[in-house]
Amino acid sequence: MYNYAGVIVNNDSVKVDKIFTYKIPEGLKNKIDLGQRVKVPFGMGNKNIDGFIVQLYEYVELDAKSLSKLKAIIEISDDFQVIREKDISLIGIMRGKYLCTYLECIKVFIPSGITKGMKFKTKNVVVLGEPITAKYEKESYKKILEFIKENNGNYSKQQLSNEFGFSVSSINTLIKHGFLVLEEAVINRYNDKQYNNYEERTLNSLQQQAVNTIMNSKGKKFLIHGVTGSGKTEIYMNLVKKAMEDGKDSIILIPEISLTPQMVERFKGRFGKNVAIFHSKLSDGERFDEWMRVKMGKVKVAIGARSAIFLPFSNLGLIVIDEEHEGSYKSDSDPKYNARDIAELKSDIEGCKVVLGSATPAIESYYKATTGEYTLITLSERADGAVLPQVKIVDMREELMNDNKSIFSASLFSGLKHTLANKEQAILFLNRRGFSTFVSCRKCGYVFKCSNCDIALTYHNYSSNLTCHYCGAKRQIVNTCPRCKSKYVKYFGIGTEQLEDQVKKVFPEARTLRMDFDTTRGKNSYEKIYNSFRNEEHNVLIGTQMVAKGLDFPNVTLVGVIAADLSLNLPDYRANERTFQLITQVSGRAGRGKKPGRVVVQTYTPESFSIKYAVENDYISFYKEEVEIRRAMNYPPFAKILAINLSSEDEKLLIKSIQDLGDKLHIKLDNNDKIEVLGPCPCGVSKIKSAYRWQILIKGDFTTELAEEIKDITYNELNSVHNYIKVGLDVNPNNLL
Template identity: 35%
Template sequence: MFVSVIIDLKIKELDQKYDYIVPEELIEFIEIGKRVVVPFGNMERLGYIVDILTESKIATKPILEVVDIEPIISDEMFLIYDYLINHTTSLKSAILEAITPTEFMHDYQKKAVLLKSFDDEIIQNFNRIGEWLLSKSDYKYLSKLKRFEKSNLIKLITTIKPRVNPKVVIGYEYNHNHNYQRINNYLHIVEQFFYQNTILRSDLLEITTASVLNTLEKNEVIYRVDVTIKREVTHKFDLNDKDILLNNDQKKAYNEIVSGFNTNKEYLLYGVTGSGKTEVYLKVIEEVIKNGKTALILVPEINMIAQVAKRLKSKFQDVAILHSMLSLGVKHDEYQKIYDGEANIVLGTRSAIFAPLDNIGIIVLDEEQDESYTQTETVIYETKDLAKIRSKYHNCPLVYASATPKVETMYQAQNNQIKLLELPKRAVIDLMPEVTFVNLKNELKEGNTSILSRKLLEELTTTLNNNEQAMILINRLGYAPFVMCRVCGYVPTCPSCGVSLTYYHEDSELKCHYCGYHEPYKNECPNCLSKELAPRGIAIEQVIYELRKYFPKAKILKLDTTTTKKKGSNEEIWYQFLSKDGDILVGTQMIAKGFDFPDVTLSAVILADENLNLSYYNADEKTYILLKQLIGRSGRHKPGKAIIQGYNLSHYAINTLEKDYMYFYNKALAARKIANYPPYVKMSQVIISGLGYLKTYQEAYIIKESLEENNHKVLGPSQAFILKRGEDYRFKLTIKHEDNDVNQIIKILKEYNNDKIRIIYTPFIDLE
């Protein structure tokens, strides 16, 4: 027997199948999808079995070890693997790694073994048995160690170990055959074992002392056992969620989805903000669980996990939660719960689409319009595409829930490609917020130089006086988007990316949001030496500064990527605001997504039209969705208001906000038809990067010509928004094509992808 293996090295030149001999003693353990340890060059590496062969002309080495008891990659996940191979330029090894839970990955660790003693200070790092496990900080000694290895003084060994191990703690079991005479003194402990066979040491220490346990153990009354325990997800759950009572519109949507059980029908659950879309799919999930099946629910942001989780946990026992802010140990145990069949519901963010869940009865993409469902690094994919594969495999319905669907999704619904389910009214209070538009040009003309309009200040005053809450959106990090010299016009830029540096007042720093570069802020211009290097533009820190000036007694909370880096910090802010331990929540786009705060009666946008200036064909859609979602945070349980500030308020993405979504949809659709944009054509983007500006541009042009020879319409090459990353220059091509052209496009691009020119293909055009 032979196997074909993909080695876990993300190097293009090595990204192929390698055949290995299967030793006779390992044959019974071989299955596609398992990982094996194989010799590779002068190393031992992990590989994924992707094929089993009866013969091979190229296999010369045997596999050394089978790592997995059960396949880590299922047949279903191999369907996704095949799709990504044919629809992206991603490496095979990278795709397999993306599918494999990080917590089940293995790490490589070098170990130095002492063969002979020698005179060097480095020898003090070896332990008593002559071994030294190298940490990352020890790799600075690697070149010296290799010299010693050549002299046969040491041997370097690479070991492979699991990244995360199960958590094992001490437990005790009762010995019914003990002969301890003084047992009557400890009956209060012994009786604990009447109710359970194994008790954790930590639990027993709550009713007795360590010395007592040691006495009982010494006299063989109890004996130690290793107990594997699950590390639990900790969220601020409110487990007293009310029963779901559906209104007539919700019942209609519910019945429609239930009628689609055991089919792979797609549904767009479209309803205004606050219409109870979550209630519908939670009720559907109840029916799914009754039928003995499982449910996969995806939300776009970690911020949304807690409030959906609290509702699930209040109704269902076996819920697994997956997102990147969980510790490795907790995430490992959540995945193990899924592998072991102990979870019938999985709730997670984008990467949970790979959750190894069996017997799925429904898949839900909540807030389907959100850009976070697009993976833009390493392995590039649209979550919706992978959800369709899983829906087809399990023959289960796929539900997209949104108050502001993507134009393409609504177009499919209008053309009966997916089933449209409408919730036209709010579930609690059938009244949308009153929307007021404020032209900032007029504010300035009339003497108001503050970034807060007079109308906004007036409504904030009323809201705070009524002991209610407000949410304010400003979609820019820092204090100002850039700084500029008033004398010579100099703007500091990132030395790697070429983009202007963002000013952070709190840290007194200039930072690059793309590569992390930062430098101290000084008001002295390095170009003309004047003291006029000053902040320009508006960002979140500046808005908070202004609010504190006008409302010194108000408690203002901030929610953006700088406040959510610490584990649990985003949920802490959310819970704080929900508990009314905050009057005004100021944040970037993450505050517009799915939150339900009963006391929020005012939502406001500082610069409504800023996204309209982005060079995307769907900049109008991005703007409308963000603003409409933010407006929807207000007045969900009592009458609310929304203030929309901006300069270009006449654009249809803004002036349709107080109307139904379909007004915007029809305007946007008409504009796209004229320009021949999606949904009337498929559009893809190619990023070409390489050393040297001119050489990379020329290579991009050659690729364009090759695509055009195959009858594809190609726009560009043009500079990517971030022209330079590290040493690489970047150009982009935009391709208009038919849906079935993707395989041919990928084939052409792979011909040019090499170690000097790197090509990233995306089935969308938002990647920069």
């Protein structure tokens, strides 16, 4: 029997990021368990707050005086474990790996509704009671009873009256005499929509070989490198089926919520109600219900974005990470985890298989495959006999020399004309939203910037406003330069709004649809856009990177990449990789059905190796060249990067503080020949939401223990100014801006 519990308290302060020991009252000793949420007294005022039990022990090594001061747990908050025992060890690993707090880790494992005291939503429904007697066999009563028999437990009194026109008086009479009964029933807040059957397809030899390799291998971690359209989803579904046959649960991760409708349609069409959906667009109630369905063992499969990796399946057998190269699998808030890392850790702890899939694997993932850490599976052909699209590269400098100043090259113009004439569909990809990407004065060069952020404002035609894409601030457009008062204010650059506008002008027959951040803010907007384009209500889909991955539309025969250079010019060591991935992925949306596909890639730098290899669909050559650059520059996968970001509205205090911190870190690390300290210096975007931003980068072969030492130095150095300076620590960040 345990007498003491180690508890993580629900307090965000770094200063209380430790395990506190509490006494277990006699009345709770037979009920207490690891992973439970409890109420505990905390602080000088003994405020009752939530705590999470992560340790249990019979004895504690304390002197009698300290032992007498221990506080006791007040009560158990739930009748179930909110954290699995296996996840407690994972939380400890995450805290060290991602330099965050215990509580930040715990919060990703449980839905916010748990700590808010959320319960299942219920309503009183009408069900059959005693058999009706002859005295009450009126025709109106019979109709009500017959309807209830067919729909037992589905409707409340109000619904029966308002939706089906039954008399409330008659219903009340039947209830009064026991022929009908009111019962409390749970209202499903999750997606219980019925989908058309998605029939199992016969695998080709490469697909079958992939399934056999994964199922029969003693290894646990696999990378499927399959060209776009090679049938990776069907492989995933076969693996899920085999896991279910073995009584195992599966998690399927997808990178974008925009892909959820397509994946849900397929998996629910194949596996029915056995599938849960989990992502950030769900309401708190929906997330609570889906989490509880998993917790209670009512589903065997979950589909979702990165947070679904933490769902509490009791018998996890398979984790699939589709489009594993995507940056959205890395969290940008604490804990700054990468879902790929979490999947590997869960595999080590729970013994489940992990399958990563991509046509353009992350350099780090493919490197692990070459070193044997992952088992590599290659799918070199498209499924069902489809062929890869023909890709043409267009040098926009030559278009300009030929006096073509439009958005569309001659090749893209003729391609769109042909596609629309043949009643086919096209996707146009431009990784910038808005109408004009910046507004400037042609006389003095003044650029309209956000007053809160160090970023140019973007013009949005639909709102007639200049908008900051970092803080959301809006500003009315003006035609006079604030600096020189000239009238030479011009709108430069092009975003998805202007591209859509130009398509409508040049091709009046085009029925355009746009998918970017501005058009997908609504709750069901992704599904509406997906269904509308799938049903061919529109023939041109225009979008940012949301359209560049995973989507499968058989009638899309043309893809246009409007500006292939955008991601190439970012000051980031991943720029080449991201450019290659985006072009390859969006090209793969063409020709996925029986009709051949064409792709037009417009660029001002056709000589770039990332663009050249993307056009040739040659991942191996790209990987070989890129990995040698990484090796020479000591970037991942050959080293780690720890970014220390400080931000504050007080610029002078920020600069002094980060310089003092930099001095301490240089003293600590300069003699370590495996470590390089870069900075301090301003971030690429030096101001966001009125806060100035500076950073220090630590690059090299550092251990988790050394990273924790650096974390301690950072917080100790900034302890006196922590109320004025925000600290961010990120291992292998997505970008260095």
